[in-house]
Structures are given as structure tokens and as C-alpha cells.
Amino acid sequence: MTICCPVTQEPEPVSTANIAKNSLKIALLGCGNVGAEVARILLDDxxxxxxxxxxDLELIGIAVRTVDAPRTVELPAELFTTDASGLIARADLVIELMGGIEPARTLIREAITQGASVVTGNKALLAVHGPELYQLASENAVQLSYEAAVAGAIPILRPIRDSLAGDTITRVLGIVNGTTNYILDQMDTTGADFAAALAEAQRLGYAEADPTADVQGHDAAAKAAILASLSFHTDVALDQVHCEGIAEITSADIEAARESGLVIKLLAIAERLQDEEGERINVRVHPTLLPRSHPLAAVHGAFNAVFVEAENAGELMFYGQGAGGRPTASAVMGDVVSAARRIVLGGPGRTETASGHLPAADIKTVRTSYSVGLEVSDEAGVLAQIAGIFAHHGASIETLRQTLRPVSDPASDTQPSAELRIVTHRASESALAATVAEVRALPVVKAVTSVLRVEGI
Incomplete structure (x- = not known):
């Protein structure tokens, strides 16, 4: 039997016979690592x-704060200007890679109201002002694209918006911050503590000098809001995302996870919930224990991955480089070509697909599973007291592991202690939190050493 394999070909050129312009004028706002790579691609390719x-895609100028600042790519000096508004006024398509809220928001509004389509990678801006900008783009019939805002080079937003438009997404789990994934992976694979892993991430350029936005989960939360908005066709505000970072993760947490066949990842989780209160959504970012057999557990270094669950498509995994000049520029240029083809062919711009307003569920109502680390007195009746509290709150114990802690000085009066690691069955977050609070108050409990949520088991 002969099997014929299709030959991959470049798309046929779009006929421009009825297009008044022979080229589209492109304005680039910002020339950092990503912006410089975008400019290089526009010129070289x-x-x-x-x-x-x-x-033709004609780069007519690059708006920057300082014209003669050093760049990572050598670009023609005549392209640079400090007059962003003047540049926008001459453009058919504007690429915004400045970052931050202002002046990016004002300049994008200027572009849209003047009839220019916009491509941006500004996750912070979209997480806060996305609905406003989507509406403005719709009113002006222009394209607003933002694939580069989440997970760098990974094509995830267009598949969610377009390829899965005929399906119902029920859940999204993502490693969407490369810095934190690198830190946690170093702690897991090399035994480094948090401070050492962070220092190495900074040395390699994965982490900023001020890593707060990454390690506290804020960067991932902005991306989670965007993912949830697209996945559930509703507006999700940044302040609706529950956010916890990784700064409190210890080497002991990493080791305990390894011994249990688990790994810790900072996950962005967005899920559709159905209960007696009706249909709702919950969006959260926090350190999470995953079985090492889970696809996301195998994401190492500074890579990103997004795991999507849909009613008909089932489980889908998107994986790749989540940051860096060239990978992120690839996502930007995908949007640029898509927007350019739409302008050439005519028709309204495609922005977002919000069609409903599902209420946000407070994390207290979410059903999840906990892994709780305890240091307790090694004496009779301790386990019974702790198990009784779990049972009282309806939080049943799935596994319990006990390790005796040796006394450093046997001649002292120090009472021996034990370490307990308890993993619960799924229960409401409020019940689990109340359980931990009551256990913490027991005289036989010396310390609650860690509380981590568990997924995938």
C-alpha cells in the first residue's frame, strides 16, 4: 500500500487587486529584547x-524613550523617534511592546480610535483594562491581538479562541511563569534552597533584579485572568484571581513531595464550576503538588505549558518556551501576519469572544485537596486527636505519613517529636482551612510546617 504524504507549502499570496494600498505601515512602540527582535524580523524577513x-509590511518607525540607548539588535537609526503619537497617526497597524499600564493604554486607545489595528504583548494592561480595549476595538472595527501576552512562543490564545470555539472548556491548568518554574525545578533537581535557586535564575537572566512580580505570583495571575476570559467567554478581572507565590516553599517541602512521588509547580488554574448556586468560575494561582506522572510535572527549566480540558476535545497540552526575545517575537509576528491578512481581505476585526458574565466563585467554595505538614509531639493519642478534627470538618484523610525526628541531645529534657504529612481527599477550601486552623491550635502540634494544594490525584 502506498501512503501519500501532503507536502507543506507556504500559503498562497492573498490577491490585493482591490486593495488601495500596496503596503501596510507598521509602528512599533518599544524596543526592548522583544521589540528589537520584532523589528529585526520585519526588516530581515x-x-x-x-x-x-x-x-508589504513597512516598518515606518520605532517609538522609544531614549533614541540612542543600546539595543540588542543593530537597527537603522532613522527609524527611532520619541514621538509615539505622531508615529501612530501614520500607521495602519501598531505593535505595542512597551509594557506597563501607562502610557501604553493611552497610546493603544489612540491607535484604535484612529482606525489602526493593534498587536500587544502587554499582559498587565489586558488583565486590568482588557474589556475596555476589546470594546473600543469592536466599536472601531479593528483587530486587537495579544497572543504574546501569555506563554511566550506557545500558540495558546488563538487555539482557545478559535480552534475550541465550538467546544466547552471546563478547566485550564498552566505553568505560565518561566522564572518560578526554573526556581522550583532547580530546588527539585539539584537540592538548592529557594535563595540559591533565585540567585541562579537572576544570573541567567530568567529573573529580574526585583523578582517580586514573578515569585509572588502576580505575573502568573495576570496571565490567568486572560486565559480564563477567553476560555469561559466572560470578563475576568485581575482582582478576581486568588494569588499566592512561591517564596515560602522550603527544601523540606520539595523533599517531602519527592518522597511522595510528587513535584511542586506554580500553577494558574481556571475552572468552570457547577453546584447548587449555578454555574460559576474560579481562577487562582498558587504552588501546587502534582503527581510526577502528570504532563505538567515534566515541564523543566524556564519552559511554560498549558493543559486544557474540554468536554469534546478532552485533554490538550501546549508546551514551549515561555519567554525570551525571539520566542515572544514569534508570537507577536503571528498576530501581525494574521491582522495584516484580515486588513487586506477586509471585514471586521476579531478581538475577543466574551458572550456571558459568569460570576466568580470565591476560593473558599472551591473543592480541592490539601497536603499538610505538621510537627507534633511523639506521644500516644496525637493521631487520634488530629484525625478527629479532620473528620469533624468533613475533610477525610487520604494518606498519612509519619517520620520520627531524632533528639539532638538525648540527655536533655526535650520531648521527641514527629513529622506528619497528611494528604486529604477533596473538600471545600473553607472546610480544609478551618481544619488546619483548629489543628494548629492543638497543644500537641508544635508547628504547621506547610500547607499546599494538590491536583491530579
Whole structure:
């Protein structure tokens, strides 16, 4: 039997016979690592981009704060300007890679109201002002694209918005911050503590000098809001995302996870809930224990991955580089070519697909599973007291592991202690939190050493 394999070909050029312009004028706002790579691609790959978009893409200028600042890519000096508004006024398509809320928001509004389509990678801006900008783009019939805002080079937003538009997404779990994944992976694979792993991430350029946005989970929370908005066709505000970081994760937590066949990852989780209160959604970011057999457990280094669960498609995994100049520029340019083809062909711009307003469920109502670490007195009746409290709150214990802690000085009066690691069955967050609070108050409990949520078991 002969099997014929299709030959991959570049898309046929789009006919521009009825297009008044022979080229689209592109304005670039910002020239950091990503912006510089985008400018390089526009200049070096012009012929390929013309074939794929159906028109010439002419980079008419790059707006920056300082014209003569050092760049990671050598670019023509005549492209640089400090007059962003003047540049926007001459553009058909604006690429915003400045970051931050202002002046990015004002400049994007200027572009949209003047009829220019916009491509942005600004996750912080979209998490806070996304609905406003989507509405403005719709009113002006222009494209607002933002694939680069989540997970760098990984094509995740367009598949969620377009490929899964005929399905119902029930859950999204994502490793969407490369810095924290690198830190946790180093702690797991090398035995480094948090401070050492963070220092190495900073040395390699994965972490900023001020890593707060990454290690406290804020960066991942902004991305989670965007993912949830697209997945559930509803507006999700940043302040609706429960957020916890990884700064409190210890080497003991990592080792205990390893001994139990688990690994700790900072996950962005968005899920659709159905209970007696009706349909709701919950979006949260926190350190999470995963079985090492889970696909997300195998994501190492600074890579990102997003795991999607849909009613008909089932389980889908998207994996790749989540940061860096070239990978993120790839996502930006995908949006640029897509927007350019839409402009060439005509028709309204595609922005977002919010069609409902599902209420946000407080994390206290979410059903989850806990792993609780305790230091307790090694004496009779301790386990019975702790088990009784768990039972009282309806939080049943799935596994319990006890390790005796040796006394450093046997001649002292120090009472021996034991370490307990308890993993619960799924229960409401409020019941589990109340259980931990009551256990913490027991005289036989010397310390609650860790509380981590568990997924995938």
C-alpha cells in the first residue's frame, strides 16, 4: 500500500487587486529584547512576510524613550523617534511592546480610535483594562491581538479562541511563569534552597533584579485572568484571581513531595464550576503538588505549558518556551501576519469572544485537596486527636505519613517529636482551612510546617 504524504507549502499570496494600498505601515512602540527582535524580523524577513500576509509590511518607525540607548539588535537609526503619537497617526497597524499600564493604554486607545489595528504583548494592561480595549476595538472595527501576552512562543490564545470555539472548556491548568518554574525545578533537581535557586535564575537572566512580580505570583495571575476570559467567554478581572507565590516553599517541602512521588509547580488554574448556586468560575494561582506522572510535572527549566480540558476535545497540552526575545517575537509576528491578512481581505476585526458574565466563585467554595505538614509531639493519642478534627470538618484523610525526628541531645529534657504529612481527599477550601486552623491550635502540634494544594490525584 502506498501512503501519500501532503507536502507543506507556504500559503498562497492573498490577491490585493482591490486593495488601495500596496503596503501596510507598521509602528512599533518599544524596543526592548522583544521589540528589537520584532523589528529585526520585519526588516530581515520582509519578502516572506509579504508572501504570507498578501501585502508589504513597512516598518515606518520605532517609538522609544531614549533614541540612542543600546539595543540588542543593530537597527537603522532613522527609524527611532520619541514621538509615539505622531508615529501612530501614520500607521495602519501598531505593535505595542512597551509594557506597563501607562502610557501604553493611552497610546493603544489612540491607535484604535484612529482606525489602526493593534498587536500587544502587554499582559498587565489586558488583565486590568482588557474589556475596555476589546470594546473600543469592536466599536472601531479593528483587530486587537495579544497572543504574546501569555506563554511566550506557545500558540495558546488563538487555539482557545478559535480552534475550541465550538467546544466547552471546563478547566485550564498552566505553568505560565518561566522564572518560578526554573526556581522550583532547580530546588527539585539539584537540592538548592529557594535563595540559591533565585540567585541562579537572576544570573541567567530568567529573573529580574526585583523578582517580586514573578515569585509572588502576580505575573502568573495576570496571565490567568486572560486565559480564563477567553476560555469561559466572560470578563475576568485581575482582582478576581486568588494569588499566592512561591517564596515560602522550603527544601523540606520539595523533599517531602519527592518522597511522595510528587513535584511542586506554580500553577494558574481556571475552572468552570457547577453546584447548587449555578454555574460559576474560579481562577487562582498558587504552588501546587502534582503527581510526577502528570504532563505538567515534566515541564523543566524556564519552559511554560498549558493543559486544557474540554468536554469534546478532552485533554490538550501546549508546551514551549515561555519567554525570551525571539520566542515572544514569534508570537507577536503571528498576530501581525494574521491582522495584516484580515486588513487586506477586509471585514471586521476579531478581538475577543466574551458572550456571558459568569460570576466568580470565591476560593473558599472551591473543592480541592490539601497536603499538610505538621510537627507534633511523639506521644500516644496525637493521631487520634488530629484525625478527629479532620473528620469533624468533613475533610477525610487520604494518606498519612509519619517520620520520627531524632533528639539532638538525648540527655536533655526535650520531648521527641514527629513529622506528619497528611494528604486529604477533596473538600471545600473553607472546610480544609478551618481544619488546619483548629489543628494548629492543638497543644500537641508544635508547628504547621506547610500547607499546599494538590491536583491530579
Amino acid at each position: 520582509a519578502a516572506m512576510l509579504t508572501r504570507r500576509s498578501g501585502t
